[in-house]
Amino acid sequence: MTTPQIIHTDTDLIIVNKPAGWLSIPDRHDPSIPCLKNWLSEQVGPVWVVHRIDRDTSGIHLFARNAASHQHLNALFESRRVAKEYLALAKGNFTETKGTFDQPIDEHPGHPGKMRVYRTGKPAITHYEVVEQFHSFAVLKLIIETGRTHQIRVHLQNAGHPLLCDELYGDGQPLLLSQFKKKFNLSTKDEQERALLSRLALHAHSISYDGPTDHIIRWEAPLAKDLEVTLKQVRKWSKR
Numbered sequence: 001m002t003t004p005q006i007i008h009t010d011t012d013l014i015i016v017n018k019p020a021g022w023l024s025i026p027d028r029h030d031p032s033i034p035c036l037k038n039w040l041s042e043q044v045g046p047v048w049v050v051h052r053i054d055r056d057t058s059g060i061h062l063f064a065r066n067a068a069s070h071q072h073l074n075a076l077f078e079s080r081r082v083a084k085e086y087l088a089l090a091k092g093n094f095t096e097t098k099g100t101f102d103q104p105i106d107e108h109p110g111h112p113g114k115m116r117v118y119r120t121g122k123p124a125i126t127h128y129e130v131v132e133q134f135h136s137f138a139v140l141k142l143i144i145e146t147g148r149t150h151q152i153r154v155h156l157q158n159a160g161h162p163l164l165c166d167e168l169y170g171d172g173q174p175l176l177l178s179q180f181k182k183k184f185n186l187s188t189k190d191e192q193e194r195a196l197l198s199r200l201a202l203h204a205h206s207i208s209y210d211g212p213t214d215h216i217i218r219w220e221a222p223l224a225k226d227l228e229v230t231l232k233q234v235r236k237w238s239k240r
Contacts, residue, residue: 004036006043007060007221012069014044017221018061020199024052036061051077051147058224059086059204077147082209086142086152087131087223089201089230090161091170094138098129101155105148114168115150117158124148126155134238135180137164139231141205152202164201174198175230181237197230 002019009015016036018024023035033055040047040063047063048070064070076082106121108114125145132139138161142152153169156162162170174195178184186193208218223231 001034002225004039005221008219009044009065012065013073014040014047014063014065015219015221016040016061016063017224018053018058018204020056020058020224020226023055024061025049036063050074053204054150054153054200054202056200057202057204058221058227059202060207060219060221061204062207062219076209080145082207084144084147084204085206085208086144087203087205087227088140088142088152088156089137089164089175089197089227090140090156091137091164092161093133093136094130094161096130098127101126101128101159103155103158105151105154115148115154117154122146122148124151124155126152132235134234153200165198166200175201177233177237180234196233197226199226201227201230203227 001021004019004022005017007015007017018036021034023033025037026035027033037047037049044065047065048067050062050064050070050073053059053061062073064073102125103117104119104121105115105124106118108116123146127143127145129141130138131141144151150169153163153166157169164170164175165172175197176193177196178193203224204221205223206218206220208216211217
C-alpha cells in the first residue's frame with residue numbers, strides 16, 4: 001500500500017498527501033485499516049484532527065500539532081473560511097461547463113452510512129467546473145463551501161453524474177482501457193484486463209485559508225499517481 005507523503009510541517013501544523021485506502025482516524029471495529037493519525041503519531045508525535053476525508057479519496061489532509069493550532073483551525077473550518085478544492089472524474093456529458101449544487105443533504109433512512117439529497121437535510125453547497133470532457137466522463141474541479149458527509153458524491157449522483165468507481169453512489173465498475181481504446185488487445189501474459197482505475201475517482205487537491213497577516217495560505221497535494229496515469233491514458237486514446 002502507498003505510504004502517505006508529508007508535504008509540510010512546522011510547530012503548528014502538518015500537511016499530508018493521503019493515499020486512497022487510508023482512514024483519517026482509527027476504525028473502532030477494524031484497527032488493521034491504516035490511518036493517518038496513528039501513522040503521523042509514530043512519525044512526528046501527537047497530532048490533532050481538524051477535518052476528515054473519505055477512506056477512498058486521496059489528497060490534501062491537514063492536522064494540528066498543538067491544542068492552540070487545533071482550536072484556531074477548527075474555528076476556520078466551522079466558520080467556512082477554508083476553501084477546499086477537489087478534482088474528480090464523473091460519468092456522463094455535462095451540458096453546462098460550470099455550475100453550483102445548492103441542495104441539502106441528510107442521512108438515507110434505508111441505507112446506514114449512505115446520504116441523500118433531501119429537503120429537510122443540512123445545507124450543502126458544491127461549485128463545479130468542467131476541466132476536460134471525454135466521451136463518457138468528465139474531469140471536474142469542485143469547491144465545497146460546506147463539509148457534509150459524502151457531499152460531492154451525493155450531489156453528483158443526484159445530478160446524474162456519479163463519480164467513476166463509486167460503489168456506494170454509482171455502479172462501482174472499474175475504468176478499463178478497452179472502454180475507450182480502439183482495437184484493444186489483451187496481453188498474452190494476462191488472463192483478464194487490468195483496471196486503469198478501480199477506486200473512487202476523487203482527489204482533495206488543495207486547501208486555502210486566511211493567514212494571520214491577511215494573506216492567503218494555500219496547500220496543494222499533487223494528483224495521486226493512479227489518477228495521473230489514468231488521465232494520461234485517456235488523453236492518449238480517447239476522442240469525444
